[in-house]
Amino acid sequence: MTRYSLAIDIGGTFTDAVLLADDGRSFVDKTLTTHNNLLKGFFRGVELVTDRAGIAPTDVDDVVVHATTVVTNALIERKGPPVALILTEGFRDLLYIREEHRYDMYDPQIEFAEPLIPSDRTFTVNERTYADGSIGKDVAREEVLEIIRQCREKGVVSVAVCFLNSYRNGANEETVREIFAEEAPDIYVSLSSVIAPQMREYLRASTVAINAYTVPITRPYLTALIEELKTRGFKQQPLIMLSNGGVIGAERASTMPVRMIESGPAAGALVACYFSRIFDIPDLISFDMGGTTAKACMVQNHEPLVTGTFEVDRRYRFKPGSGMPITVPSIDMIEIGAGGGSIASVNDLGLLKIGPESAGSMPGPVSYGRGGTDPCVTDADLVLGVLAADRFLGGDMALDLKGAQAAYDKLGETLNLSRDQAAWGVFEVVCEQMAAATRTHATERGIDYRGQPLLAFGGAGPVHACMVGELTESPKIIYPPLASVLSAFGTLVTPAQIDLVRSHVSQLDAVDWDATAKVLGSMIEEGSAALAEAGIREDDFTFAYAVEMRYLGQQSEVRIDLPGDPCDARDSEAIRKLFETEYERQYGLRLDGMKIEVVNWRVTASGRQPDRSAAASSDIEGGRGDETRPVVIRGTTHDVPIWRRDAVTMTDEIQGPVIIEERETTIFILDGWTVTKHDSGSIVAEKSAGAN
Numbered sequence: 001m002t003r004y005s006l007a008i009d010i011g012g013t014f015t016d017a018v019l020l021a022d023d024g025r026s027f028v029d030k031t032l033t034t035h036n037n038l039l040k041g042f043f044r045g046v047e048l049v050t051d052r053a054g055i056a057p058t059d060v061d062d063v064v065v066h067a068t069t070v071v072t073n074a075l076i077e078r079k080g081p082p083v084a085l086i087l088t089e090g091f092r093d094l095l096y097i098r099e100e101h102r103y104d105m106y107d108p109q110i111e112f113a114e115p116l117i118p119s120d121r122t123f124t125v126n127e128r129t130y131a132d133g134s135i136g137k138d139v140a141r142e143e144v145l146e147i148i149r150q151c152r153e154k155g156v157v158s159v160a161v162c163f164l165n166s167y168r169n170g171a172n173e174e175t176v177r178e179i180f181a182e183e184a185p186d187i188y189v190s191l192s193s194v195i196a197p198q199m200r201e202y203l204r205a206s207t208v209a210i211n212a213y214t215v216p217i218t219r220p221y222l223t224a225l226i227e228e229l230k231t232r233g234f235k236q237q238p239l240i241m242l243s244n245g246g247v248i249g250a251e252r253a254s255t256m257p258v259r260m261i262e263s264g265p266a267a268g269a270l271v272a273c274y275f276s277r278i279f280d281i282p283d284l285i286s287f288d289m290g291g292t293t294a295k296a297c298m299v300q301n302h303e304p305l306v307t308g309t310f311e312v313d314r315r316y317r318f319k320p321g322s323g324m325p326i327t328v329p330s331i332d333m334i335e336i337g338a339g340g341g342s343i344a345s346v347n348d349l350g351l352l353k354i355g356p357e358s359a360g361s362m363p364g365p366v367s368y369g370r371g372g373t374d375p376c377v378t379d380a381d382l383v384l385g386v387l388a389a390d391r392f393l394g395g396d397m398a399l400d401l402k403g404a405q406a407a408y409d410k411l412g413e414t415l416n417l418s419r420d421q422a423a424w425g426v427f428e429v430v431c432e433q434m435a436a437a438t439r440t441h442a443t444e445r446g447i448d449y450r451g452q453p454l455l456a457f458g459g460a461g462p463v464h465a466c467m468v469g470e471l472t473e474s475p476k477i478i479y480p481p482l483a484s485v486l487s488a489f490g491t492l493v494t495p496a497q498i499d500l501v502r503s504h505v506s507q508l509d510a511v512d513w514d515a516t517a518k519v520l521g522s523m524i525e526e527g528s529a530a531l532a533e534a535g536i537r538e539d540d541f542t543f544a545y546a547v548e549m550r551y552l553g554q555q556s557e558v559r560i561d562l563p564g565d566p567c568d569a570r571d572s573e574a575i576r577k578l579f580e581t582e583y584e585r586q587y588g589l590r591l592d593g594m595k596i597e598v599v600n601w602r603v604t605a606s607g608r609q610p611d612r613s614a615a616a617s618s619d620i621e622g623g624r625g626d627e628t629r630p631v632v633i634r635g636t637t638h639d640v641p642i643w644r645r646d647a648v649t650m651t652d653e654i655q656g657p658v659i660i661e662e663r664e665t666t667i668f669i670l671d672g673w674t675v676t677k678h679d680s681g682s683i684v685a686e687k688s689a690g691a692n
Contacts, residue, residue: 158190
């Protein structure tokens with residue numbers, strides 16, 4: 001019997017659905033995201049793909065995986081419910097003082113993201129946990145009861161708790177949770193010693209505050225999702241995509257929404273690694289452009305870059321330190337507000353500006369005909385002729401060409417340009433913004449982006465990737481099968497996985513290996529429980545180990561991946577050599593004779609890599625460039641051949657400019673590029689010999 005697995009990826013503009021049969025057949029569709037009720041769009045996507053496959057929900061007997069923007073949207077929109085924060089006495093202003101770091105020392109009007117939890121809902125408790133983990137003063141029940149009373153008065157529905165040094169011993173935080181469970185069980189409680197058991201007080205406080213802010217949103221949402229899937233006859237509970245690139249059970253994910261912030265983008269980065277292995281290209285650039293944002297990730301040696309901290313809601317998109325930091329493992333990528341729905345406008349200097357504001361799915365770009373009035377990137381693509389008004393989503397969603405033209409007539413008047421000049425200007429500027437973000441991201445990590453192939457996906461990615469590739473000096477652009485819904489497909493080829501970390505500070509030559517074994521053991525136990533909840537058999541559990549270290553006296557750590565459980569060999573000298581090699585690789589020197597300090601131990605618990613794939617599209621006749629349409633390219637109108645993706649065969653060599661259409665997206669190839677087809681079903685564009 002055929003088995004089916006299902007993935008739903010909710011983005012800022014579209015909700016993508018992928019239904020995969022175990023014989024390789026795939027059924028995909030897209031529907032507009034329903035922001036007022038995300039589950040409505042979720043199940044609309046389910047209905048579209050199950051109808052295409054001719055099956056009932058009860059026939060989906062493999063996994064159901066979900067990636068969602070619900071957490072990101074809650075943080076960006078700041079529409080969450082009242083949340084409180086409980087800190088150690090004397091640290092009330094922690095979220096405002098931050099770490100006293102100025103991300104731009106020359107800006108006298110520097111701005112930071114406003115804390116999610118204001119001062120009037122921040123409380124303190126006269127408790128104390130010392131740096132060695134011993135308890136100097138217990139939590140007084142009376143103090144917590146008074147905080148509960150004030151929380152009731154202020155309508156608080158969720159509480160974050162972050163005590164000094166609780167990463168070493170969370171007993172006092174646990175006491176607070178126990179009292180809330182007895183006296184106010186309806187209030188969600190998030191503990192920093194559970195969510196982010198790491199040193200650095202502000203980072204822990206910021207992380208647990210974000211978790212507390214989003215738990216009241218994600219818990220009801222995921223609970224409703226589980227119940228609705230059960231009502232509709234699905235046999236299993238859903239798995240949720242996490243920021244680290246793994247999936248985990250919905251019940252556990254609902255208690256730690258801070259790990260879901262980069263849910264969809266992480267899936268895209270992981271599937272880029274999947275294709276890097278198929279093409280045997282160790283290093284490439286993952287480029288994902290959807291309706292609201294564009295994301296870039298550097299894949300190195302078939303693996304994505306991973307970071308232990310990242311930021312949300314930055315005041316300035318390229319300024320680390322200007323947002324709210326989160327200390328949980330995440331795929332390291334850069335994300336900017338440059339998608340198909342990004343709004344084009346004129347700034348105070350009279351210059352063209354794209355985003356970060358987006359028209360989203362409601363009202364959407366002008367061409368969607370849903371009441372939008374601001375010209376967007378998708379409107380520019382339509383005006384230029386890159387998109388066909390009657391073929392968007394296979395003709396199921398007709399676009400309003402006249403409306404888009406009128407919007408660009410108006411924008412052109414403001415800029416003293418023609419309609420076509422304004423539209424091409426928007427096309428060029430948005431591509432340059434994405435290329436600049438990619439260059440910045442790579443350079444900051446010491447990576448030479450020049451000459452690296454680009455994997456293009458997302459609904460708008462294939463439209464703009466060729467020009468982005470030119471700007472990043474990429475010689476090859478890969479357009480994989482299912483490009484428009486590749487992030488959703490990525491969730492189906494991603495193993496169950498959870499990354500765990502504990503701070504346990506000591507000098508490397510004085511590590512207490514018995515104490516370290518207990519730290520690692522607690523993470524193995526937690527990881528095993530998470531994998532079991534995700535339906536993974538114990539025989540398929542695997543554990544990877546890492547340590548973060550620094551030279552004594554330094555502020556930042558270097559992550560070292562270890563070959564196995566360090567408590568087996570207990571070989572500090574071998575770990576020292578690994579650290580010095582990696583430190584020298586990153587910084588070009590090593591500090592011989594300097595003592596080394598261990599800061600964090602990490603364990604990654606994973607299940608077996610899923611064995612799923614999508615079959616390549618079959619070669620068919622028709623749609624082989626015999627049709628053309630006028631397309632404006634660099635200010636000149638060209639009659640560009642139109643191909644259907646399924647019609648491109650393994651023997652074809654197609655010269656640009658050319659447009660290759662499929663139902664869910666459009667591949668736009670510029671002049672100077674040659675197109676072929678890979679045996680994986682991917683379309684590959686390579687810079688022609690001698691082309692500038």
